[in-house]
Every structure is written in C-alpha cells, then in structure tokens.
Amino acid sequence: MAYTRGNLAVKEKADERGYKAQRYRETTKVVTRRAPLPVKEKLLYMVTVLFCAAVMGGLLWQNASLYNVKRQMYNLNTDIQAISAEIKELTIQKEKLEEQIPQKAAELGYVEPVDEGFMIEVPANAKTGGNEDEITTARK
Template sequence: MAYYGNLALRPERKPQQTPPPARQTEKIVRRRQLPVGEKLLYLFTVAVCAVVAGLIIYRYAEIYQMNRQIQDMNRTYEQTVGQMKELQREVERLSEPKRIIDEARKLGYVQLDPNRGITVGENGNAVAMDTKK
C-alpha cells in the first residue's frame, strides 16, 4: 500500500534497539577569546567615535553660545533704538520756538526789536542800538 500523507495508511516502524551508551561524554564548547589586536581595534574605534561625538557636541555648544550672544545684541539694539526715538522726540519737543521763547521770558530775557541792531563791544558785551536814525 502506498503512503500518500494519510497516517492511517502508513506502516508502523519498528523501534530500533540501540545499545545504551556506556558513558555519556558531554562536549564542552569554549568560546575563543578575541585576539589582542582585534580588541585594540575595537577599543580604538570606540575611542574615535567618542572623540567625534565630543567634537560635535562642543561645536553645537559654541553655536548655541553664539546664538545667545546674537539674541542679546539684538535685544540691546532694540532697546537702544527705542531710547533714541524717545530722545529724538524730546529734542523735537524742546526745539519748538514757542517753548524756547517762553523759557527765555521765565529767565528774564527780552525779545529784541527787529528794527534795532546788535553790536558787540571789545569786552564781549552786546549792546542793542537803533539802526533807524
């Protein structure tokens, strides 16, 4: 009878009798250690990777520091521009002719008559004189 995958049709095998082994020896497999040259190669590779990683981290730290300085300079620049604008407005406010005239009157100065001329003496004193005579 042919066997076509049906276990019911497969003939039983007779167990083979083997003599029990007298002594079982277990084979111990020892792993070979890596040679010194290969260990040094691996150590050198790890050291190079660590140095490269350290350099990259160092460069990123420098870049971060530069960006921080740029931000601080920009902040200082913006503050200075704001102060300059405030000072420019104050200059414009203080330069108004009406305000200057009012301040001069408060200090006791008098406005010259446009028909009178001014002459400066030898000692530095200014004297107003009539130009219409």
C-alpha cells in the first residue's frame, strides 16, 4: 500500500497496481423465499371466511323471508279491497231487492196484515192434554 500525503486509507489506482479494471460488474440478486403459511393460520383464515359467508347467508335468508311476508301483506290488502268493493255492490243489490219485495208480494197475492204484530195459533188444551179440536189465538 502506498503512503499518500500521510493517509494510508487512500485507494491505490488500478494502473499503479499492475492490473486492469474489470469490464463487467458482478451483481447479485437477493431472492427471498416466503415461508408457506402454517396449517393453523390457514384454518383460522378458512374458518373466518366461512363464518362471514354464514352470517351473510343468514342475513340474505332473513331478508327473503321478510320480503315474502311483505308480499303476502300486499296481496291480502288487495284481496281485502276487492272483497270490500264486492260487498258494497252486493249491499246495493240487496237494497234494490228489498225495495221490490212489496211489489213482488202483491203480484203473488200476499196482503199486509191490518194489525201490527203477528198471530200464533195455539191449541186450547195443549198444556192440559184435553181436547185438541179447540184452537185459541194469542197475540203478541
């Protein structure tokens, strides 16, 4: 090694040493290999994914059942509205027919009673077990 101006750490020139500088440069590439995941860690990840999928499936199932209930409610409401309209129509038809009762009765020969109330014919001796030929009338 040469002594250069009081410093021994100075690098010598390649020409002074007697051999030429290299024309290529050696490079090394560091390859790092990842170690495979341990079995326990793989199982943990798999159980976590399965749990998340189960929770999502449960939520989906609950949503589907809720949708079905809402759809049934809607169908029942439409049925109720249709039946209500039919009841109104039948009520109107009933009132029209009730108005026609006296006219039809007169056509068939029925007459309205003069007195209010109704008459019941009861045999006179029904309670006593006597003669059944006698009939009395009672008014209510």
